[in-house]
Amino acid sequence: MRKRLDKKWRFYPGGESPFFGVNNEGMEVNLPHDFSIIQKRNPDSKGGAANAFFPGGLGCYKKSIYIPEDWKGKDVLLEFEGIYMNAEIRFNKQLVARHIYGYTGFFVNLTPCVRYNAENEISVNVNNDTLPNSRWYSGSGIYRHVWLEVRDPVHIAPWGVYVTTPVVSPLHSVVQTETTLENGLSQKVTVTLRSRLIDKSGAQVTSTENRIDLPANGKSEVKQLLDVGHTHLWSVDNPYLYILKSEIIQNNAVIDEKLTSVGIRTLSFDAKQGFRLNGKIVKLKGACVHHDCGLLGSAAYDRAEERKVELLKANGFNAIRCAHNPPSPAFLDACDRLGILVIDEAFDCWREAKNPNDYGVFFDMCWENDLSSMLLRDRNHPCIIMWSTGNEILERDGRSDGYRLAKDLADFVRLFDKTRAVTNALCPIPGINDKVDQESLVHNGDQWGELTEKFIEPLDVAGYNYLRHRYEYDGEKYPNRIICGTESYPSQVFENWEQVQKNPHVIGDFVWTGIDYLGESGIGRVWYGERKSYLGEYPWHTAFCGDFDICGFKRPQSYYRDCVWGISKAPYIAVYNPEHYGQSVGGTPWSWSDVVSSWDWPGFEGKPVAVEVYCVDDEVELFLNGKSLGRKAAGKENKYKVLYETVYEKGELVAVGYADGNITAKTVLKTAKNPVGIRLTPDREILDRGEGDLSYVTVEIVDEDGNIAVTDERDIFFAVCGPGSLLAVGNSNPVSEEMYVGNHRRAYRGRAMAVVRSEGFPGEITLEAMADGLPVATVSIYSAGSFE
Structure with missing residues (x-):
């Protein structure tokens, strides 16, 4: 029973x-639960900007x-x-387990301490008080599911089913199981182990069974x-999943069973053809994604995890890098179902x-246990194509026995799974030259390449963070090296994708980042003027x-990526904030x-404004209130960007795309009229997945024509009736001091956005939104x- x-x-x-x-009455909560997200942010928080100014602290469940x-x-x-x-x-009241790492699962055997026929x-107890311990928002508490399992003394071990596919063909395949x-x-x-493969329709495809003698206490x-x-x-494109049913049978009765999703596919990597899935070359259109769920903090609701995958898949991504820790099981389940490739x-x-106070304090003591936890738990997911042993590891230059550690971790991974590639994401080394132009090489030599060569040696794929300039050079210097762009700047998507397409040994590009995150x-x-920090x-x-x-709202950089990846059909109009016209602007490499x-800029009538159009077509023409602002060359030769200068006036801004002289598509921006209502979508x-299922409701203030009143920022109040609750509220403002609860x-x-949670009872949930006027x-x- 589970x-x-x-x-x-x-x-x-x-x-x-x-x-x-405990020294307080506490509160009733349902899991998953993140107690950081319910805290007021504090500018003096020990975690600082890295942890989004949340205090962290102690909690008991x-x-x-x-x-x-x-x-x-x-x-x-x-x-x-x-x-x-x-x-x-x-x-x-008896101590039964301790677990340090916040991102790996674990089992606790309660049997010796059980009181029967009793409560x-x-x-x-959770301790997230030792800040800073993370470079991003971690959340605090029991933020993923907890399961109760009751089993017979004779059973399948936890994470004890391992599935591989040694023979794969549309006409005939072989599924191999290793069951502990x-x-x-x-x-x-003496028991019988029966394994049955079930297809999507519920029909049995094949089965086998073996009679096994199990030694005492063995x-x-x-x-x-x-x-x-x-x-x-x-x-x-077709993420077909079978179900493996593993059963232990004793005296003609099933005494234990496990269900495992199975995807039958092949993976291969080489420097000449890159990455192949089922024999076909696939370039990875990747996104790095942190573990948090936006407005929910780190609380890993199944639907929240699935929604992240849906957003990326629907916008052209085919791969996700889990940065920089093992994700929730629900996240990987969604990747299996929806067809997204994963670097775990x-x-x-x-x-x-x-x-x-981060994991480095505990690494020597804990790494084998935590790495085996990730591998045993996740190795049956067909979505996973690579295991990453780390991100931007400081030991990449050999310090602190880094070369030995790199080999030890890669070898350890292969003890558990040899069917996938092992990678590690390397970045530039502060103070060490990584340039590979002729002048730099003559004066400095290849410092970065020489320092990292032994670190990369035990890897199947070298992960490169922000090292696009080395792709071609390293392809020649290390002809057998397979490279994956494991992190890249969003502002350089055009250049990055050009290099991925040009170089067979570069298998893909993962932008930092696919979905915005806390911390x-x-x-x-x-910024305008001097940068302070x-x-x-x-x-x-x-x-x-x-x-x-x-x-989860699409940002301008995503629309530009649509052009680079050939997804876009219509032009995208990006208007620069006229308040800062002509000012010196600064930004980080991650800025857009x-x-x-x-086209709503009240108070700037008659003032100059810059407009950029992202367009895949040969040409684009911009019209302001019917007057042409010029027809200009667009498309790939101009990196899909065209800049216009004009003077702001209310009305209608229209971008028209042309291919071979013919109109292909157009995009219209209109100045909104006075707001008349709230639109809830x-x-x-x-909600058909039981308690904890979610609906994300987009909240928009609109005019009589349905246009969003972009300048309207009034307070919106929410109320929920029926078998549901208001789990979270939020907006896209990165500097708001408001709470997400x-x-x-x-x-x-x-x-704005409201997230409604089902309480698990049938009926109609009503969400009301109210605002003055x-x-x-x-x-x-x-x-x-x-469903339980």
């Missing part, structure tokens, strides 16, 4: 003292579970998918082969720390560098231009009830 244990925990801010217990008499003789376990961080687990108390069986009894037992690893005739191959990454640092505050901001000062709290903002697709009108939020550029807006979302 079930989620997410409901009705008691959360106590400040944690629990071993001497005095408690829950009672009734354990009946008939569970005697069985094992009782908890699986924690993720706790940030320094977790201490007690059961009936049993679970207590989880455990016997907790003091005598030998285990056995059983290999089986399953022949598959006509095969649906898993791919980005273990660590942001090794023994050389990047913050005083590394203001890394993508622009590397990261943004308070109240900056989002990175502001994603193709999608914190709400200070533009917005709007849920991304899902039916509560019942109101100001609009930003005419928009506007009629109340309502939308209905249907909850289908619990």
